Amino acid sequence: MRVMDITYAKSETAQTALRLVRDLQSYFAKQLDLACQCDSTKTGFQAIQWSRDQGAHGGGERLVAKNQKFFDRAAINVSQVQYDDLPDKPLGAATALSTIVHPANPHAPSMHMHISWTEMKSGKGYWRIMADLNPAILSEKFKSAFDECLKAISGRFYDEGSAQGDKYFYIPAIKRHRGVAHFYLEGHNTGDALADINFAKSFGMTVIDCYTDIVSEVFKNNPAVSEADKKTQLAYHTLYLFQVLSLDRGTTSGLLVHNQNDVGIMGSIPSKIDKDLLLSWKTLVPDPQKVLIQALVDVFKSPTPCPVEEDQKILLAQVVRNHYQKHPEALKLQASGNSLPPTVVNHK
Secondary structure, three states: OOOOOOOOOOOOOHHHHHHHHHHHHHHHHHHEEEEEEEOOOOOOEEEEEEEEEEOOOOOEEEEEEOOOOOOOEEEEEEEEOOOOOOOOOOOEEEEEEEEEEEEEOOOOOOEEEEEEEEOOOOOOOEEEOOOOOOOOOOOOHEEEHHHHHHHHHHHHHHHHHHHHHHHHHHEEHOOOOOOOEEEEEEEEEOOHHHHHHHHHHHHHHHHHHHHHHHHHHHHHOOOOOOHHHHHHHHHHHHHHHHHHHHHHHHHHHHHOOOOOHHHHHHHHOOOOOOHHHHHHOOOHHOOHHHHHHHHHHHHHOOOEEEEHEEEEEEEHHHHHHHHHHHHHHHEEEEEEOOOOOHHHOOOO
16 A cells, blocks of 8 residues: 655644554554454554645544454544644644444444544644443443443543533434443643643543453354344444434534545444434434435435445535535534534634
């Protein structure tokens, strides 16, 4: 694979953040390989690069799971966008790890984690740290383990992160959360740069270890999967798509900023969804989101279960981008914590 010529940020703090998220990316891929007992001589992940403005303003690499025996979808994405040569841009650099794992076995929960450092040219910067456990079939044991993990690693930040996570991942239309354990810190900056970096690293490593222990147990025990289990998983994967494409501000802002990594941004979407179930939620959302849900459903031409491959991802990205360009007021209907990051408020 050709290595792209990518220009990364000059800032030392942005460079430190990039090393951190790359280390977490590598560690997570290694631990997932161990969890599914993949052949150590063959990585279970394929590296795919992308660039922003031909690399002039950064880019990134996503590791995509190749082993469909264990993973429905899994993507571990690292990116850094920087505007060192554009003085009119208030954003200096945005460096992020964003990862989602959807195991193939419905008894193994999905997990999303995001750790990012955003640095403004004014000198201000902040961390965005989140993790959430998303089971299709609830296991109280796994929920408890993940909750305890979040409490242990976040310490004095747990109450805030848990409350904001519960708020952010709630789906008003169907009156439920996307998952069962949520943590979300927005605008995190204690004033102690080293402590904040160490917290981000420890949080990522601890969540990775907790989650890979969970999926390793499922992969090892290999519980039988019934047709009812598959239907439950399909319904949950549909809900996941619904939440990400109609409520998630991070996804929407990424699509509105540029169209140079649509497939990567859509990397969190599971491999199949139930379009009839998705359509049934249309009547439950406010205007103009009814238009959005119908347009999302129209992307899928085959009968349920509908595959979500690269072609569908590109179309879904276009639908979301077109909708919010036409209906910018609908951004107010998306999920939020107590504050909105500058990259979302001023996504241009």
